[in-house]
Amino acid sequence: MAEKILPPEELGRVDYSPPKKSWMDPKVEFRKGTFNYGAVPSSTSYLDLPFSRKWQPTDDDWQLPDNWKEIILNGLKDRLKKYRSLKVFMDICVRCGACADKCHFYIGSGDPKNMPVLRAELLRSVYRNDFTTAGKLLGKLAGGRKLTKEIIKEWFYYFYQCTECRRCSVFCPYGIDTAEITMMGRELLNLLGLDIDWITTPAANCFRTGNHLGIQPHGFKDSVEFAVDDLEEITGIRVEAPINKKGAEVLFIVPSADYFGDPHYFGFLGYLALLHEIGLDYTFSTFASEGGNFGLFHSAEMMKRLNAKMYMEAKRLGVKWILGGECGHMWRVIHQYMDTVNGPADFLEVPVSPITGTRFEHAASTKMIHIAEFTADLIKHGKLNLDKSRNDQWRVTFHDSCNPARAMGLLEEPRFILNSVCNHFYEMPENTIREQTFCCGSGAGLGTDENFEMRMRGGLPRANAVKYVQEQHDVNMLCCICAIDKATLPPLMDYWVPGIQVGALHELVGNALVMKGEKERVTDMRSNPLPGKEVTVDA
Amino acid sequence: MRDKGRIIIGLVIFLILITFPVWYNVARGKAGYVPQLEKPATVKQCVRDTSFMKAHHMDLLDEWRDRVVRKGEVMDIDMAGKPVEMSLTRTCLGCHHNREAFCNRCHSYMDVSPYCWDCHVDPKETK
Amino acid sequence: MKLFISLLAVLVLIILPLILVANGGDSIRYLFGVIVPYVGIAVFLFGIIYRVLHWARSPVPFRIVTTCGQQRSLPWIKSSKLENPHTIWGVLGRMLLEVLCFRSLFRNTKVELHEGPKLAYGADKWLWAAGLAFHWSLLIIFLRHFKYFAEPVPYFVTVIQNLDGFFQVGLPILYITDIIVVVALTYIFLRRVFVPQVRYISLPADYFALFLLLGITISGIVVRYFFKTDIVGVKELGTGLLSFHPVVPASIGVSFFIHLFLVSCLLMYFPFSKLMHMGGVFLSPTRNLVNNSRAKRHINPWNYPVKVHTYEEYEDEFREVMRAAGLPLEKE
Numbered sequence: 001m002a003e004k005i006l007p008p009e010e011l012g013r014v015d016y017s018p019p020k021k022s023w024m025d026p027k028v029e030f031r032k033g034t035f036n037y038g039a040v041p042s043s044t045s046y047l048d049l050p051f052s053r054k055w056q057p058t059d060d061d062w063q064l065p066d067n068w069k070e071i072i073l074n075g076l077k078d079r080l081k082k083y084r085s086l087k088v089f090m091d092i093c094v095r096c097g098a099c100a101d102k103c104h105f106y107i108g109s110g111d112p113k114n115m116p117v118l119r120a121e122l123l124r125s126v127y128r129n130d131f132t133t134a135g136k137l138l139g140k141l142a143g144g145r146k147l148t149k150e151i152i153k154e155w156f157y158y159f160y161q162c163t164e165c166r167r168c169s170v171f172c173p174y175g176i177d178t179a180e181i182t183m184m185g186r187e188l189l190n191l192l193g194l195d196i197d198w199i200t201t202p203a204a205n206c207f208r209t210g211n212h213l214g215i216q217p218h219g220f221k222d223s224v225e226f227a228v229d230d231l232e233e234i235t236g237i238r239v240e241a242p243i244n245k246k247g248a249e250v251l252f253i254v255p256s257a258d259y260f261g262d263p264h265y266f267g268f269l270g271y272l273a274l275l276h277e278i279g280l281d282y283t284f285s286t287f288a289s290e291g292g293n294f295g296l297f298h299s300a301e302m303m304k305r306l307n308a309k310m311y312m313e314a315k316r317l318g319v320k321w322i323l324g325g326e327c328g329h330m331w332r333v334i335h336q337y338m339d340t341v342n343g344p345a346d347f348l349e350v351p352v353s354p355i356t357g358t359r360f361e362h363a364a365s366t367k368m369i370h371i372a373e374f375t376a377d378l379i380k381h382g383k384l385n386l387d388k389s390r391n392d393q394w395r396v397t398f399h400d401s402c403n404p405a406r407a408m409g410l411l412e413e414p415r416f417i418l419n420s421v422c423n424h425f426y427e428m429p430e431n432t433i434r435e436q437t438f439c440c441g442s443g444a445g446l447g448t449d450e451n452f453e454m455r456m457r458g459g460l461p462r463a464n465a466v467k468y469v470q471e472q473h474d475v476n477m478l479c480c481i482c483a484i485d486k487a488t489l490p491p492l493m494d495y496w497v498p499g500i501q502v503g504a505l506h507e508l509v510g511n512a513l514v515m516k517g518e519k520e521r522v523t524d525m526r527s528n529p530l531p532g533k534e535v536t537v538d539a
Numbered sequence: 540m541r542d543k544g545r546i547i548i549g550l551v552i553f554l555i556l557i558t559f560p561v562w563y564n565v566a567r568g569k570a571g572y573v574p575q576l577e578k579p580a581t582v583k584q585c586v587r588d589t590s591f592m593k594a595h596h597m598d599l600l601d602e603w604r605d606r607v608v609r610k611g612e613v614m615d616i617d618m619a620g621k622p623v624e625m626s627l628t629r630t631c632l633g634c635h636h637n638r639e640a641f642c643n644r645c646h647s648y649m650d651v652s653p654y655c656w657d658c659h660v661d662p663k664e665t666k
Numbered sequence: 667m668k669l670f671i672s673l674l675a676v677l678v679l680i681i682l683p684l685i686l687v688a689n690g691g692d693s694i695r696y697l698f699g700v701i702v703p704y705v706g707i708a709v710f711l712f713g714i715i716y717r718v719l720h721w722a723r724s725p726v727p728f729r730i731v732t733t734c735g736q737q738r739s740l741p742w743i744k745s746s747k748l749e750n751p752h753t754i755w756g757v758l759g760r761m762l763l764e765v766l767c768f769r770s771l772f773r774n775t776k777v778e779l780h781e782g783p784k785l786a787y788g789a790d791k792w793l794w795a796a797g798l799a800f801h802w803s804l805l806i807i808f809l810r811h812f813k814y815f816a817e818p819v820p821y822f823v824t825v826i827q828n829l830d831g832f833f834q835v836g837l838p839i840l841y842i843t844d845i846i847v848v849v850a851l852t853y854i855f856l857r858r859v860f861v862p863q864v865r866y867i868s869l870p871a872d873y874f875a876l877f878l879l880l881g882i883t884i885s886g887i888v889v890r891y892f893f894k895t896d897i898v899g900v901k902e903l904g905t906g907l908l909s910f911h912p913v914v915p916a917s918i919g920v921s922f923f924i925h926l927f928l929v930s931c932l933l934m935y936f937p938f939s940k941l942m943h944m945g946g947v948f949l950s951p952t953r954n955l956v957n958n959s960r961a962k963r964h965i966n967p968w969n970y971p972v973k974v975h976t977y978e979e980y981e982d983e984f985r986e987v988m989r990a991a992g993l994p995l996e997k998e
Contacts, residue, residue: 008783012779014779016779018862018865018866023867080724081724082724085726093940093943094872094940095940096793096797097867098771100863100867101777112867134938170770171771173764174770174946174947175732177732221991221993286993339960340729340966361961362960363960363961365963366959380740406732406734407731464784541722541725542722542726543722549718553945563820564816564905573898590917593896594919649898
């Protein structure tokens with residue numbers, strides 16, 4: 001937790017009137033709580049990133065290489081050549097402002113440069129100055145800005161105040177996607193060695209050990225065995241959780257927080273219970289022990305480098321297809337990038353559920369399906385015996401994670417599952433869910449403690465919508481399918497909406513799932529007593 | 540993915556649509572057509588000068604109608620200072636005998652359909 | 667400041683033909699009536715082709731659809747065919763909705779922050795309504811103008827102008843779109859000036875485009891209703907230009923030259939400005955792609971090999987701990 005933060009009533013008083021000075025003035029103040037620390041050299045050098053050095057954003061001198069300007073401009077030129085999205089988005093914005101109050105960071109901070117339009121203009125102004133005729137001739141009059149070191153600092157501040165959630169792109173009449181702009185902006189900064197530690201160190205860990213947390217193979221095995229023990233205590237059933245098993249039908253990849261973090265872990269217990277109950281022949285992998293991909297928040301190249309493990313491991317283990325756990329940006333990568341960057345996965349088969357026989361044609365090429373798709377199919381075919389009342393302690397609302405919602409369209413599957421496993425499910429207001437869902441405020445590598453104030457600001461719209469259902473329906477559980485959500489929503493809830501627990505979809509599935517041969521359950525996955533099963537202590 | 544083919548098809552469709560009048564004129568073969576009006580053989584001067592009449596004849600007729608119908612006036616003064624009756628049928632058609640060869644040529648060229656003839660009749664045509 | 671520079675620029679564009687044509691001879695009339703419009707048309711057409719092909723030269727490396735509805739996954743879950751298209755027909759529908767109805771802008775909301783804090787989201791359709799009204803009016807006005815270029819006047823132009831003049835008010839008959847276009851542009855302009863956030867993000871180019879369009883529509887209205895000119899002569903000029911036998915009839919007045927010059931300026935400005943959103947919206951990868959990236963592999967033409975960490979390297983580093991933990995090994 002950050003050392004000092006204003007109380008919610010005060011932080012929640014946001015002034016939206018723009019400042020006197022023009023946005024073209026790049027000066028930013030690196031105030032504690034609103035920015036991320038620079039990457040440590042051990043991580044950047046492990047990944048062979050350029051200009052690895054010790055630095056902090058608060059330093060006066062960022063020790064930029066001598067030819068920094070040339071690097072940026074060439075980098076921009078290169079990306080304009082590679083990405084039509086960037087080229088078109090640089091040219092066609094009309095500055096109508098429809099995106100402005102769609103950004104959670106703008107709503108929570110009132111800083112005009114957090115309006116998606118201005119975030120893009122930070123880069124666009126340099127583009128206009130150096131890549132368009134009007135800008136070259138008219139300069140500032142044409143909206144151009146000469147690239148300066150101050151602008152680099154400004155970029156760093158604001159491109160790490162965007163969670164690439166893409167909510168603005170839903171509202172933009174031309175579909176301009178600020179995530180694309182932010183990604184390019186971050187790639188350019190990385191060319192100068194301006195990486196942030198919360199992204200680069202997990203990426204380095206993942207590159208080496210297979211997961212962001214840096215858990216080594218034996219540690220992974222310990223974690224899984226620990227979970228198997230816990231599940232046995234709750235259900236009386238000792239499940240098998242194979243690791244690195246060659247010839248298994250399915251490779252199951254989950255975000256590393258699922259087996260190491262809380263409350264993710266309760267969802268992990270749910271997975272184990274479910275996969276045991278249906279008797280799926282699956283395996284975990286220690287090498288591909290990370291579903292998430294912090295490389296996505298760094299660069300397309302780093303995303304590809306980290307993602308490569310999934311197909312490499314599926315091939316080595318000889319599985320037929322891959323099942324993926326609950327994680328947001330992981331699914332952006334799998335759905336929109338994996339097959340393109342690391343495919344074709346012609347050594348795998350089109351996923352078929354061995355229990356229901358359903359052929360998942362929509363994943364015919366990538367050969368990887370989301371566990372919510374898999375479980376929804378099981379429930380629809382009546383393959384699971386579910387006791388909804390075992391979730392009666394929860395009054396649940398569902399947080400659509402940005403990426404599954406806006407980069408995939410996984411909206412109904414989790415809702416179908418929720419309606420099948422619990423009795424009390426309430427939606428948040430319609431402008432805050434589904435494709436209009438609000439980010440947790442900590443995605444895209446910004447979920448660090450040093451950035452705490454900005455996270456609370458960015459999370460305000462989400463928290464406020466939860467508060468609404470808390471007041472209307474006594475909601476006490478915020479269910480989600482994203483590892484970053486599960487890590488960052490609890491402090492967000494504690495700050496804005498105390499009394500809300502955060503839980504995984506498959507935690508609720510695990511609670512409701514009646515397993516063959518299980519003992520009478522007295523606790524839920526959290527080892528808390530089930531309703532009506534509280535032990536009364538006589539005096 | 541480049542989709543060059545689709546983009547070029549799109550551009551071609553755009554160009555065809557936006558240059559519609561060019562090839563339409565070529566197809567109809569009337570690009571050089573300019574309406575030639577039949578001018579009165581005897582009278583050389585209209586009630587106002589020609590350039591005014593070209594741009595504003597509708598204003599004058601409108602004014603005449605109001606003065607005749609609403610104010611009960613009959614006569615106007617023409618540009619030579621001579622009194623002239625404010626009448627479409629008698630004054631205008633008095634010189635421009637052939638409505639078809641005078642009024643309608645420009646009106647159809649410009650796709651204008653004035654509602655003069657909803658009420659007024661050309662005496663010669665009704666016969 | 668930004669506003670006044672733009673206003674000044676457009677005023678200069680109005681005064682220029684006003685002074686020159688009024689005092690100049692035939693050569694000036696030829697310049698403003700023939701040369702400048704030809705340059706405008708050429709720059710417009712070649713500029714648009716150049717810009718679109720320039721965009722097209724860069725590939726779309728990833729299938730980055732912004733999905734605004736349920737994906738197509740399991741057969742019993744109803745997918746959103748237009749908001750999250752899984753076929754090319756769905757994309758076509760999505761694009762048509764976007765281009766003809768401004769679907770995305772229709773979603774627009776306005777956020778309000780109350781004490782507490784308490785956030786409220788209200789529908790805000792004004793920008794959508796004004797934008798749609800402006801663009802559709804402009805299209806109708808553009809099509810109506812075909813009568814100055816095509817002989818005989820095509821039937822659809824007659825139909826459009828009859829509908830536009832449906833109320834038969836005034837002489838010449840008032841076109842509804844003339845009113846709508848000015849009202850909508852004025853709203854968009856006032857919004858830019860009076861909404862603090864929008865004013866803050868506005869560039870001179872944003873005001874310039876609005877002033878130029880207002881100049882064109884108002885000068886057009888002036889020519890039609892107030893300072894009338896010989897429109898038969900105007901059509902002679904129009905058809906002459908498009909059949910490459912240009913003549914500038916002496917009967918055309920200055921008011922028309924102002925209108926024509928502003929239009930020519932717009933044509934020249936268009937391909938190099940934000941107005942290219944007209945073409946760009948069709949090339950926006952978040953809207954114009956099918957969301958089928960798991961069903962069908964999307965090819966990235968510049969996909970290059972990267973340095974990866976192989977399983978062998980991994981096992982080499984962790985072999986001892988893996989053996990101790992009883993995990994299977996490739997190499998014992």
